Amino acid sequence: MQRIKVQRNQPPRKTPSSNNALRVALLSLVALLCACRTVPGTGRSQLNLASESALSEQASAAFAQMPRANDPAGLTRVKAIALRVIAAARAAPKGYGDPSLPPPAAWEIAIIKDDTPNAFAMPGGKIGFNSGMFRLTPTDEDIAVILGHEVAHVVCRHGNERVSQGIAAAVGAVAVDQSMRDQSAEKRKQAMAAYGAAATLGVILPFSRSHESEADQLGIVYMALAGYNPAQSVTFWQRFSKEPGARMPEFLSTHPSDQTRIQKLQQLLPMAQKIYAEQQAKAPTR
Ligand SMILES: [Zn+2]
Structure with missing residues (x-):
């Protein structure tokens, strides 16, 4: 994902640009208020500032x-x-699905x-499955x-978030x-470093963990609706956790521990199995 470059070319201290921080803060507040969306299935409110079509274009490129296997x-x-x-x-019911996904x-x-x-799955409708999987x-x-799990990340617009x-x-x-403009360069540097650490640990990492849980929660519903026994999700993640170096790209260091994930899936299983049983009664596929 792209990094946003912050340009700091404000004039020296005590100029009208001291209002800039306020203006930036107000503008960002407006942007934040306008760009909230509710995540399907979980009802969590999320920030969607990026354009989905721009993300799809980047994903497509x-x-x-990527090298294809024969x-x-x-x-x-x-x-x-x-x-x-x-x-x-x-087609998933009860607000779990996204009819606007590409067919x-x-x-x-x-x-x-x-x-x-x-x-992985990408906005705009791309799925990559490694030969090593x-x-x-x-x-x-x-x-x-x-x-x-991967399609659920797309439905939840986790990339955009x-x-x-x-x-x-x-x-x-x-x-x-801006607020540190009158401080020494050293103090400003320290404040920025502290801010960076707080922003990463306080906001970005916990959200990434919640992304994984949401993708698990929706993913198990999708597989059940598609006619696949959701009990296999527990078996799969148990097998996957034993494979050294086997990690989804979005996990990085923030994925839930394998034990937490498996426990949560076991809690969700009765709900998913009910969906699976209903689906099988209507249109048995296996
Ligand atoms: Zn994931």
């Missing part, structure tokens, strides 16, 4: 650059499961030539767990810098 059988398998999961995510046929799905067990996905249910948090942090940094 990055996706085109694995027609693997691609057919992932595609078939992805189409069902996407259809489920579009299944519009998604571009690729097997990425990379031995790391990994997968297949060794951890013996069943179609395992693939449905991963795709449900991350960019927005970066924008908000940058705006806050400008305000801190």
Whole structure:
């Protein structure tokens, strides 16, 4: 994701630009108030400052650059499961879904030539599934767990929220810098460093953990609606946690501990299994 460059070319102290901090703060407040959205399924309020179409364009350009694996059988398998999961995510009831997601046929799905067990979904309808992921996905249910989780990140617009948090942090940094204008360079530097650490630890990291939990919560619903037994989610994450170096790209250092994730999934399982049973009674797929 792009980093926002903050330009600090304000004139020296005691000029009318001392109002700049206030102006920036007010403008950012207006932007924040205008850009809140409720996350499907969880009802959490989130910040969406970035344009979804701009994010889709960036995602599309990055996706085109990724090396493809020559694995027609693997691609057919992932595609078939992805189409069902996407259809489920579009149609999911009770505010869990997003009918504005691109329709299944519009998604571009690729097997990425990379031995790391990994997968991702991008705004605008792209799914990448690394060739190294297949060794951890013996069943179609395992693939449905991963795709449900990844498509849920897109439904929840977590990418947009991350960019927005970066924008908000940058705006806050400008305000801190402005308010310290009369202090020595050393003090300003210390304040900015302290602000940076607080912004990262206080805002960005906890949100990333909540992103993972939300993606798990919605993902398990999508897989159940798509006709895949959600009980497999626990089995899959148990297997995944034993694989050294196996991490989704968005996890970095902020993913919930494997134990926490598995515990939460076990709590969600009865709800997801009810959805699965209803779905199977209507249209058995397995
Ligand atoms: Zn994730």
